[in-house]
Amino acid sequence: MVGQVNGVADTSGQPKIGVLALQGDFAEHIHMLGEIGICAVEVRKVEQLSEIDGLIIPGGESTTIVKLLGMFGFIDELHRHVDSGMALWGTCAGMIVIARDLADPYPTPLNLIDIGVARNYFGRQVDSFEAELEIDGMDGAPMRAVFIRAPIVQDTGDDVETLAVIPATDDGRPEQAVAVKSGRVLATSFHPELTEDTRLHTLFVQLAEEARTDASRRASLHHLTEETPSTV
Numbered sequence: 001m002v003g004q005v006n007g008v009a010d011t012s013g014q015p016k017i018g019v020l021a022l023q024g025d026f027a028e029h030i031h032m033l034g035e036i037g038i039c040a041v042e043v044r045k046v047e048q049l050s051e052i053d054g055l056i057i058p059g060g061e062s063t064t065i066v067k068l069l070g071m072f073g074f075i076d077e078l079h080r081h082v083d084s085g086m087a088l089w090g091t092c093a094g095m096i097v098i099a100r101d102l103a104d105p106y107p108t109p110l111n112l113i114d115i116g117v118a119r120n121y122f123g124r125q126v127d128s129f130e131a132e133l134e135i136d137g138m139d140g141a142p143m144r145a146v147f148i149r150a151p152i153v154q155d156t157g158d159d160v161e162t163l164a165v166i167p168a169t170d171d172g173r174p175e176q177a178v179a180v181k182s183g184r185v186l187a188t189s190f191h192p193e194l195t196e197d198t199r200l201h202t203l204f205v206q207l208a209e210e211a212r213t214d215a216s217r218r219a220s221l222h223h224l225t226e227e228t229p230s231t232v
């Protein structure tokens, strides 16, 4: 039985996670979350943002995702929910979507994390590759990361922590940040949902759990629910 605390779903002591399911590899994220005991929901309607503690924007095609977010009225509501403390994670195209700005003309990103991003950074050399990454704060072996026409983080604001970099190469490619975090917002260039390593999904569930139990978030969400029609 799902209870409601000031408009925020309160299921049996677990955070509620949504995966944006407008385009891209949302099913793989839902599968990964299932592996760690989280029954995630596919998010297709803006109203669903009020029912979750964390949202994943998956890999796919960033121009299409931004266009669909605009068409379905998500943009202002995403800002409101992230500002009030909802956890957010963009993977690959999702990272492009939530960036502050891009080195590319399209799409216009949503500015939900203070990072500048370059799309298709590795595109001309190799479209897809895998690398072993050391992730800050993560115990155990390095993480096998899958990069598919991946973006990189070119610059970060003061509040953004770099969690992982891809090292410089002999042919002159500099070290680049590929996993960053700011408060409860996480962005990764690669696709953890395409491996069997659930450690980053576990980290995100912890951020969503923080959001779920954050009393000031509940208060401000309650305020939003009362003052703001959810379909603006």
Ligand code: GLN
Binding pocket: 058, 059, 060, 061, 062, 063, 091, 092, 093, 094, 096, 119, 120, 148, 149, 150, 151
């Ligand atoms: N290159 C894609 C884009 O710019 C992202 C690729 C991905 O998500 N794997 O949107």
